[in-house]
Amino acid sequence: MKIAIKLFAGLRDRAGVGDLSVELPDGATVRDAIDAAQHNAPKEWIAPTSLMAAVNNEYVEFTGTLSDGDELALIPPVSGG
Amino acid sequence: MIIITDQHLDPNVLTDAVRDDTDGAVITFEGITRNHNDGRGVEYLEYEAYQPMAEEKLQELIDEIKEKWEIDKVAVAHRIGRVDIGELSLVIAVSAAHRRPAFESTLHFIDRLKQVVPIWKKEYFEGGDVWIGDPGSERASA
Numbered sequence: 001m002k003i004a005i006k007l008f009a010g011l012r013d014r015a016g017v018g019d020l021s022v023e024l025p026d027g028a029t030v031r032d033a034i035d036a037a038q039h040n041a042p043k044e045w046i047a048p049t050s051l052m053a054a055v056n057n058e059y060v061e062f063t064g065t066l067s068d069g070d071e072l073a074l075i076p077p078v079s080g081g
Numbered sequence: 082m083i084i085i086t087d088q089h090l091d092p093n094v095l096t097d098a099v100r101d102d103t104d105g106a107v108i109t110f111e112g113i114t115r116n117h118n119d120g121r122g123v124e125y126l127e128y129e130a131y132q133p134m135a136e137e138k139l140q141e142l143i144d145e146i147k148e149k150w151e152i153d154k155v156a157v158a159h160r161i162g163r164v165d166i167g168e169l170s171l172v173i174a175v176s177a178a179h180r181r182p183a184f185e186s187t188l189h190f191i192d193r194l195k196q197v198v199p200i201w202k203k204e205y206f207e208g209g210d211v212w213i214g215d216p217g218s219e220r221a222s223a
Contacts, residue, residue: 010215011215013218048217054199057134078195078201078214079200079201079202079213079214080159080194080195080202081200081202
């Protein structure tokens with residue numbers, strides 16, 4: 001299945017990319033997609049412990065499973081306001 | 082009313098949007114880019130949003146405070162892109178029949194915004210830049 005991954009702010013700067021598309025086997029989790037994003041990014045990056053993830057605009061656990069066509073956002077600490 | 086924009090924010094637009102003859106109070110909060118942070122001079126800020134999710138989360142926060150407090154209407158606007166010193170980065174307007182719920186819910190809204198809404202602030206200070214909340218991202222300017 002195909003998953004679109006978006007990286008933001010300092011995370012995007014570290015990875016050297018803001019949008020990735022990865023192919024994953026059925027049943028893959030958010031954690032698997034993060035591993036794939038690390039593997040496929042132009043620059044080596046480490047997931048910070050404070051990293052959050054959202055699928056289709058809702059925060060999810062890293063153990064959550066993905067579905068074909070999902071958009072996974074990797075969200076470093078937010079700082080609006 | 083939820084606005085995420087790279088244009089200047091006008092607090093009057095938000096205040097007018099929430100006012101009603103049934104309301105005895107309107108709280109309008111203005112978040113402003115200040116010229117210092119953490120003991121060093123700030124030159125300007127740059128904001129980035131994951132816009133569709135940010136809009137959805139702001140709507141959830143509006144629903145959250147409307148459920149918890151006796152308030153009437155809520156309007157919120159957040160800048161993205163470069164925001165210079167003295168400019169508004171955030172405006173929140175809340176109307177209510179009485180002042181206390183308007184004050185309390187506005188404060189709660191800002192606190193929650195800073196926790197859950199996917200918006201990021203990059204600070205350009207004298208000598209470098211850093212994504213706030215992500216100290217590993219600090220770079221010295223070239």
